[in-house]
Amino acid sequence: MSICETVQVTREVTGRYGGVDAADRQAERRARLLDAALELLGTEGWQAATVRAICSGAKLTPRYFYEGFTDRDELLLALFDQIAQEAAAAVLEAVSRAPVDARAKAHAAIGAFVELVTDDPRKARVLFAEAMGSEPLTRRRFETLRMFAQLVAGQARDFYGMDDVADPLVEESALMLVGGLAEILLGWLDGIVHVTREQLIDDCTALFVTTGEGAVRLVQGRARR
Amino acid sequence: MSICETVQVTREVTGRYGGVDAADRQAERRARLLDAALELLGTEGWQAATVRAICSGAKLTPRYFYEGFTDRDELLLALFDQIAQEAAAAVLEAVSRAPVDARAKAHAAIGAFVELVTDDPRKARVLFAEAMGSEPLTRRRFETLRMFAQLVAGQARDFYGMDDVADPLVEESALMLVGGLAEILLGWLDGIVHVTREQLIDDCTALFVTTGEGAVRLVQGRARR
DNA sequence: CGGATCTGCAAACGCTCGTTATCAGAATCG
DNA sequence: CGATTCTGATAACGAGCGTTTGCAGATCCG
Numbered sequence: 001m002s003i004c005e006t007v008q009v010t011r012e013v014t015g016r017y018g019g020v021d022a023a024d025r026q027a028e029r030r031a032r033l034l035d036a037a038l039e040l041l042g043t044e045g046w047q048a049a050t051v052r053a054i055c056s057g058a059k060l061t062p063r064y065f066y067e068g069f070t071d072r073d074e075l076l077l078a079l080f081d082q083i084a085q086e087a088a089a090a091v092l093e094a095v096s097r098a099p100v101d102a103r104a105k106a107h108a109a110i111g112a113f114v115e116l117v118t119d120d121p122r123k124a125r126v127l128f129a130e131a132m133g134s135e136p137l138t139r140r141r142f143e144t145l146r147m148f149a150q151l152v153a154g155q156a157r158d159f160y161g162m163d164d165v166a167d168p169l170v171e172e173s174a175l176m177l178v179g180g181l182a183e184i185l186l187g188w189l190d191g192i193v194h195v196t197r198e199q200l201i202d203d204c205t206a207l208f209v210t211t212g213e214g215a216v217r218l219v220q221g222r223a224r225r
Numbered sequence: 226m227s228i229c230e231t232v233q234v235t236r237e238v239t240g241r242y243g244g245v246d247a248a249d250r251q252a253e254r255r256a257r258l259l260d261a262a263l264e265l266l267g268t269e270g271w272q273a274a275t276v277r278a279i280c281s282g283a284k285l286t287p288r289y290f291y292e293g294f295t296d297r298d299e300l301l302l303a304l305f306d307q308i309a310q311e312a313a314a315a316v317l318e319a320v321s322r323a324p325v326d327a328r329a330k331a332h333a334a335i336g337a338f339v340e341l342v343t344d345d346p347r348k349a350r351v352l353f354a355e356a357m358g359s360e361p362l363t364r365r366r367f368e369t370l371r372m373f374a375q376l377v378a379g380q381a382r383d384f385y386g387m388d389d390v391a392d393p394l395v396e397e398s399a400l401m402l403v404g405g406l407a408e409i410l411l412g413w414l415d416g417i418v419h420v421t422r423e424q425l426i427d428d429c430t431a432l433f434v435t436t437g438e439g440a441v442r443l444v445q446g447r448a449r450r
Numbered sequence: 451c452g453g454a455t456c457t458g459c460a461a462a463c464g465c466t467c468g469t470t471a472t473c474a475g476a477a478t479c480g
Numbered sequence: 481c482g483a484t485t486c487t488g489a490t491a492a493c494g495a496g497c498g499t500t501t502g503c504a505g506a507t508c509c510g
Contacts, residue, residue: 132357179408180401214435
């Protein structure tokens with residue numbers, strides 16, 4: 001036992017195998033597992049994303065699964081968060097690049113988001129459809145959607161000078177915008193909505209802006225009273 | 226064998242037990258199973274709605290489960306359809322009673338729907354949240370939501386005289402309305418949106434109408450071109 | 451080269467699931 | 481009463497799951 005410890009110490013300094021050191025190997029395994037999980041969760045669904053199937057897809061064994069994650073839920077949550085952060089980053093970057101105009105900002109944001117999840121429809125399914133598999137995943141989907149909605153509400157408050165407005169209608173309309181957008185995207189991916197992707201982005205932008213402006217009018221009309 | 230058959234025939238004529246005949250007993254067992262499934266699916270979620278748990282809740286045994294349903298999926302689909310039909314009936318009845326006015330119709334429809342699924346939040350969870358458990362259930366949720374969306378689109382086409390308009394934006398906006406409404410309802414049930422139920426109905430109606438009118442303007446603006 | 455670790459595979463454990471069969475006892479009707 | 485069906489509980493079966501362990505072989509460093 002004591003021998004093991006001393007040896008471990010001397011070894012842990014380098015920890016190289018196959019030309020890469022321990023941290024990198026572990027990170028690569030983690031990435032492979034997340035990739036395999038995305039493929040399964042995004043195509044065959046939650047029920048198919050078992051530990052064995054994910055490991056098989058990643059060409060790894062359960063041993064390394066439990067080296068990197070404590071649970072199946074932890075992996076799926078990590079995958080969800082990764083995609084959500086990717087989406088948030090894309091949206092924020094597009095918004096920051098767009099000219100200072102409500103319609104242009106909205107178009108940039110929606111365009112970036114739609115392009116991300118239609119370039120890889122698996123991501124859309126993970127974010128919107130398959131995030132209901134387990135209870136922790138459902139909760140996370142909700143929190144993330146709410147976060148996006150508050151992001152939208154914050155942008156709207158900035159643009160229309162409603163910083164002091166505490167009307168719950170702001171939160172309600174933001175929920176409607178984000179939730180409605182998700183439903184349109186799922187419908188488009190399922191082939192229900194027959195438009196090109198550019199048309200889809202334009203339509204979503206138009207609906208988004210018109211709904212947002214309507215909500216703003218409602219809120220301001222109430223505040224005046 | 227032949228004896229059994231003749232006996233079965235003479236018995237099947239009445240088939241009474243405990244004062245009720247066979248069809249009624251079977252119907253009551255079916256109703257009890259659906260009730261137990263609603264309780265489990267609407268509170269603990271899809272994972273908890275196992276055959277054993279449903280039977281235990283209904284105070285029946287698996288024997289009667291497979292007497293009334295072939296699968297677990299068949300039960301859950303039947304439950305979903307029952308709630309969806311209940312909602313559709315409530316909405317259509319409210320719309321038919323309301324005065325001939327877009328806002329009044331919308332308020333009646335949304336009020337009826339919101340009251341139904343907030344009087345029994347389990348129904349909301351079954352319709353919107355837990356319908357993603359199995360693949361057939363996910364598909365059904367989509368079909369039903371699309372049906373509601375087309376119902377909305379049809380009403381809008383009637384009211385605004387757009388019978389000949391085939392713009393896909395009509396379907397897109399209907400999807401946004403229905404999907405957004407679902408998300409607001411789930412948020413309200415989760416305590417994220419802090420308004421009274423009457424306020425919720427009013428807000429949803431206002432958002433619904435303003436979004437609908439915005440979509441109509443967009444469609445008409447395009448058609449004019 | 452040699453001792454030690456890292457890897458990949460496979461089997462195993464305990465559990466729950468859906469589904470089906472068994473069987474004693476209650477209730478029925480002629 | 482007696483033959484028969486209906487009831488309810490139980491247990492069994494095979495399968496799949498998440499999770500853990502054991503072990504031969506590849507790869508490393510001194």
